[in-house]
Structures are given as structure tokens and as C-alpha cells.
Amino acid sequence: MTDAILSVDGLVKRFGGLVAVNEVSFDVPRGLIVGLIGINGAGKTTLMNCVNGIYHSDGGRVVVDGHDMTNHKPHEIASLGVGRTFQIPRIFHRMTLIENLMVPVLGSEKSDAELTDMAEACLDRVDLYPLRGNNGEELSGGQQKLLELARVLMFDPALILLDEPFAGVNPSLCRIMIQQIEKMKQDGKSFLLVSHDLTSIYRLSDQISVLNQGEIIASGTVETIQSDPAVIEAYLGN
Amino acid sequence: MQRSSSPEIEIDTRRADTVRRTLWYGLVVVILIWCAVIPVFDGNLSLYFAMMMWVTLATGLNFIAGFTGYMPFGYVAFYGIGAYATGIAVKVLGMSVYLAIPFAGVVGVLFGLLIAPTLRLSGIYFAIxxxxxAIICQRAIALMPEEVTGGSLGLNLGVxxxxxxxxxxxxxxxxxxLLTASWLARSRLGKALKAIRDDAEAAEALGVNVTRSRLYAWLLATLFPALAGGxxxxxxxxxxxxxxxxxxVTAKTVIYAMAGGLGTVLGPLVGTVVLVWVDELIWRAFPVLNNFLLGAIIAALILFAPRGLIGSLTRRYPRLRRYIM
Known part of the structure; x- marks a missing residue:
């Protein structure tokens, strides 16, 4: 039996008559990266929002590290060690970069001085240290993505949900992000990675699930997915 | 770990913290000493009382509007409830006025707790x-028995x-x-509130208990207007x-706080002191045009410095942010 840090079982999410996520089931094994791909509107972000509690699901279960967290509040799910980034960066615009990084660890027993040192180290890992006193709103779009990643580093979660981390990021910043993701994986972190950038997702993922119209149409290794006729049809049409 | 920083930046940051603290506490001490000696020199007691009251109200509003982004258009309700709690405590319950003021604070906070479920709303819905x-409170107090609230005529506490x-x-x-504001700005609760103000959903996804943090800010915001009203x-x-x-009362509080800049400790203080003085000076020089000129100045301020005096200053000169609380 696989040691899954995240198990999603029969998850359903409806918006009125639209079924955005339909009976989706998959696992994220501990220490691995599971990629989630699909065309626009396939339900990837909705699924991620159901996993971390932003959306209430209409059916199914979300189990995090053995705890049934279905429809729990996002901060309760985060407290189990689930961090995430967003498709469009959602940083705290009127807070400095250091303050941005303090947010996920406000409940920590460490002193503010220790946390500030940690925040500076995390910013350094994504090359944002020189801007630590600037407000979030003063960063470029790519730098905001890096800040989100640094926030995840600071949080040090066991499971990381990355929603389109490479979208709108230039190749050099993208390289930094990939390096950090690989380093975190070496440190034993698990990932659910949603991306349109197939090159990156194929490079990083241990397993891939393909979502189409709210349903998983294929799951497996990169090689399996690349040659799956259903996936090719979903992406390229008949 | 190899840092890309230079040692000078580290020293500069520490020095900035010291300068910021010194500036802030120095400014507060100067203002307080100034206010404290006014009665000794028989100065304009009412003007300084009003200024202190408006600074208190603007600072209290900042706890909820500046730190969490909730704009309570009915903020005056807590001021009015504090005033009536004091009046009823003194006139009806025969309480000493020295006890009646803390009593007013408690009543204000309890009322805040009672209507805390409205925090589930946001934006314009919460404001409305x-x-x-606030209007319901006004009507309810006016309709209550005269022996309790004095009805529509109110209460005369006398001297x-x-x-x-x-x-x-x-x-x-x-x-x-002011001490509460400076504590909040440095505290973890303050950081949680600022995160909620910027993006509540993202803050919650990062482990911030949004409901509880907002409630704390709300209760702080209800305490000070009740004390001031009393x-x-x-x-x-x-x-x-x-x-x-x-x-x-709400409108002026909002204008004063915004004029200085919501979300900073210094903003509501500076905005209130500047505008109360400007109001006083205009009134002395042009009594007939007082409201017209004051309105024009406020409109210009909002137009050209939408983040307030302090907020716009720090936006234009980001390095100053280190020195401003």
C-alpha cells in the first residue's frame, strides 16, 4: 500500500448546473511530485481549491496525512502542513517581503528575530534578498511568483500545492523555481503540481494525472501519459 | 548560508529600527507633554480635547479599517453607545464618572461582540x-423611556x-x-491583520485564522470610540x-484617518492633527467659507494623495518606510 500524504477520493464540485470536478480520485505519495495537467477549464484550479479548503466540495473526501479534512477551513488544512501558491500570485501587496514571509509562521514559537533570519534566508534562496524591505506591490509578476515560492519555503510544509508556478515567468526565474522545487523534493516534500508548461511538468513529475472536463482521463508515468491516445485527443483533438 | 547581502545593509536595518522607535516614541512624548500642560497655561482646552478625541477615534478606526480593510460606516454607534453608557451609569445608576468611563468601554466592546457576525459580510455590504x-441605535435610544436615556432630548449630566x-x-x-496601535503594528496579530487586508483568502490558505483575527481587531476598534464617547x-x-x-462623527473620523494614511500608526495621528488645525485656522480666518475651504482641501488631499499624507510619502520615498511605524 502506498504511503499517500494526500488522498482525494470521489471529489465533486458543482457551480450551479456545471460540474467542474466530477468524481475525481488520486493520491499524492509521500516525497513525490504528482503533476496535474489539462486544458483550460479542465478543473485543475477548482480541484486544488477544494483540496486546500477554499472551495467546499459537494461530494467525496480529502484526506491529508491520514486526517479527513474534507470541507475544513483553509487555515486548518494549512496547519497540517499544506502550503500552496496561486495561479495569479496572491502576495500581500502592502507588506514588505520580510512581512510577507512571516505570515505563514505567525503561530510559530520561534522569536521574531529567528523568524526574520529564516525569512531572509528564504528570500536569498530565490534571489529576492536585496528587495526584502520593499513592498510586495513593487515586484514584477515573475518576482511575485518567486515570493510565493519563498513563502512556501518559509512555511516548510509537508505537502505543497503549486498552481501554474511557471506561468508568465521568464526562463531565468523559471530555472530558479525548478531548482528550488527539486531541492525541496530532495528534502522529502511532496507536491501536487498544476501547470500548462508540459516541458517543466514532464521534467519534474514522478506521476501525472490528466484532467479533462472535470474528470481524470489518464494517470501514470510521464512516458505512459505522453503516449496515451485519450490525452492526445484531449489536447490536440481528433 | 552565503548571503547576497553586504554587512552594511544589516547594520542599516538595525539602525533604521532604532531610529524608527526613537522617532515614534519621541513624537508621542512631545505631543503628550504638550497636551498635558495645556490646562496649566489655560489654553484652548476644548480644541485640544477635541483633537485628542479625534486622534483616538481615528486610531481606533485604523484597527479595523486600516489593518483589515473593513470600513465601518456606522462607527459612530460605539461612540454614541459609550456616551449613553456613561450618561446612564452616572444619572440612573449613580455610578462615579471615573467608573462610568471603563463601564462605557465594556458596554462598547459587548455591543461590538453582539454585532460581530456582521463581519461575515465584506466591502460595501458590511459598510451599509x-x-x-448606527441609525437603529440612535432611534432605539431616542424611543427608550425618558427616565433611562432622556428620550429624544437626551441627558444632562451637569458638572x-x-x-x-x-x-x-x-x-x-x-x-x-496610541500604545495599542504601536503594539499592534509590531505584533504578529498586526501582521495577520495586514495580510487579511491585502488578501484574506491567501492569508487563510497560509494558516491565518481570519475569523478570529478579524474579531480581535473589531473588538479593539469598538473599545476606543466607546471610551471616547463616554x-x-x-x-x-x-x-x-x-x-x-x-x-x-464617522465621516470626520474616516476623513482624518484617510488623510494621514490608513494602515500605519502615524497616519491617523498626523492626518487628524493636521486637519483639525487646518480647520481651526480656516475657521479663524474665514468663518463664512470654513466648510467650503475645508472641503476643497480634503478633496485635493484625497485626489493627490489617495493613500494619505504618510501613505503617499512612503510610496514616493520607499526608504522612509523603514523609519515610519
């Missing part, structure tokens, strides 16, 4: 509900103590409000529903 509750005592009570409340009733010796729940 908050304003409606409860020497006037200077009320003045110094306001000074104490101002000190408490002290105002003490200082003037009279209160009625029209003035105690006058929507202009």
Missing part, C-alpha cells in the same frame, strides 16, 4: 449594515467633576490608543441622540 445599525479631569481622562485614553459626555456634561449618533 454597519451604518444601518460631574472639574472639567480638567475629563480632559486628562481623554489624554489617558489617547495614550492607551469621556466626551463627561467633558460636555450633556448628550442627546442626534449628536451622539451623528453620522458626521
Amino acid at each position: 449594515v454597519s451604518l444601518s445599525l 460631574v467633576t472639574v472639567r480638567e479631569h475629563g480632559y486628562y481622562a481623554m489624554l489617558l485614553i489617547l495614550v492607551a490608543a 469621556t466626551q459626555a463627561w467633558f460636555t456634561g450633556a448628550l442627546d441622540p442626534q449628536t451622539a449618533f451623528d453620522v458626521l
